[in-house]
């Protein structure tokens with residue numbers, strides 16, 4: 345757990361006030377490994393993840409989405425993530441099913457992780473993260489305090 349606190353302290357992005365639990369996702373959520381549970385504002389990090397730091401910041405991206413982003417922020421992010429402004433932010437589907445395209449919410453979580461780690465290229469997706477995405481995340485944090493609800 346000390347390592348996780350160090351990783352969060354070294355993040356290049358503001359971190360949402362979510363709890364981090366070193367455990368698999370609860371059974372009532374569809375993910376079997378790591379996840380963000382919005383009902384508890386908790387990031388679950390499955391202890392045997394092969395790339396725990398990257399997965400932690402992907403899930404922290406979902407937490408930041410839920411706790412800090414407003415509808416207008418998501419509308420501004422859509423074109424930066426390669427979507428039209430009319431694209432729904434999220435849709436149901438198995439994120440591990442290659443036949444179902446990732447929704448903007450998933451690509452935002454990837455982009456958040458990329459920004460937080462201070463690297464340039466998505467670790468899941470093939471497209472690079474635009475620096476404007478990282479700037480918007482910083483502006484959201486600078487513009488209003490974030491609180492768990």
Ligand SMILES: [Zn+2]
Nearest residue numbers: 402406450453
């Ligand atoms: Zn995700």
